Amino acid sequence: MPHPATSAPALAPIISGVCHGTLGELIQGPWDGRDGEGIAIVSLPIRRYSRMWFHSGETGSHAQDLPAKSRCRAVIERYLALHRLALPPGRWRHASTLRVGAGMASSTADIVATIRCLDALFSRRSSPVAIAGLLGDLERSDPVFLDGLALYLSDQQRTVHQFGARPGFHACFIDEGGCVDTQDLSMPLRRHYAAHRPAYARLFGRMLPALHAGAAEVVADCATGSAHLSQSVLPKRHWDALQARRRELRAAGIVVAHTGSLIGYLFTRAPDPQHRAELSAFFRGLGEQAQFTQSTT
Known part of the structure; x- marks a missing residue:
């Protein structure tokens, strides 16, 4: 049964x-x-x-x-x-x-x-x-x-403002290592901001309208300007190398973690396989492992 x-x-x-x-x-x-x-x-x-x-x-x-x-x-x-x-x-x-x-x-x-x-x-x-x-x-x-x-x-x-889903970016980046304590940077940041307030005001003045318009190239250029300013507080070892090869590697801009260890290139469209290989080789030449990601927007 x-x-x-x-x-x-x-x-x-x-x-x-x-x-x-x-x-x-x-x-x-x-x-x-x-x-x-x-x-x-x-x-x-x-x-x-x-x-x-x-x-x-x-x-x-x-x-x-x-x-x-x-x-x-x-x-x-x-x-x-x-x-x-x-x-x-x-x-x-x-x-x-x-x-x-x-x-x-x-x-x-x-x-x-x-x-x-x-x-x-x-x-x-x-x-x-x-x-x-x-x-x-x-x-x-x-x-x-x-x-x-x-x-x-x-x-x-x-x-203060929300800009919606545009613009979106693709990125190729590296982590230079170490662990940054944001609290330790509080006073150096505030001194830096006080000394460079006009430069930041100009950057925000360009970036915010570009964000509203979804103008990715302008946003990426402003991101490069902000990354450059942050070199005075938390310098990235590979900044000069990335800046020197930015145009050759067809990057729209450079992005950094202003209180962290990340630095990388921004692209307005996804790198194709050959472009990814060029980027990987460039970062390997710096002794680093390239990572690829995409924004959620």
Whole structure:
């Protein structure tokens, strides 16, 4: 007599949250607008991500599961307190393709991925304003929780302008190594900004209309100007080499992590295989491994 069919046990749901990182900033500098002063950035969002998972029903706690992610643990506590919620049983897991301390907004992306995981768990949707509020004084953040490009006062967690999905960029970049502590650069940055305020005002004056118009070539040229200015604070070893070969390698501009270790070329269209080979050979000649990515816009 055949045995009755048995169904497989139901698997406990796995909840996830995802947030993209950045390839440094298209511009970072002092902002003096009608809505106040601050440190303004336009980050370059890229298709590299931080991911957070909550495995429902398993035994665990965020204190045990995320021992190296103190800010993620802190934002979990803030979220639960704000909404008067309690976590069900479950275990946290995290993974990321964003290097820490390089200028990829890895820490902010971790926090935002955590918030989005909590939103999915509790069937909520945190607005950008709510996310900025949860970030609070945890860190000087990047606007990775926004769609598209934005002018953001990073020291105030405040969005000044959003520009939508244009322009988009492809990039070939390297990581010069080391781990940069943004807090250590705070005073040198402010002295630098005070000394170069007119130059930054001119750059913002060119870049913002170009962002509104989606004029990628102008935006990339302004990014090069901001990268050049940042050499006075956190110089990149390979700046001169990239600047010297920029036109030959058909790059629209140079992008850097202004408080990180990344530097690379911007392109308004994807390099074809031959172009990618030329770029890889150039960076190999500098003793570096080229990486390729694309903006999320």
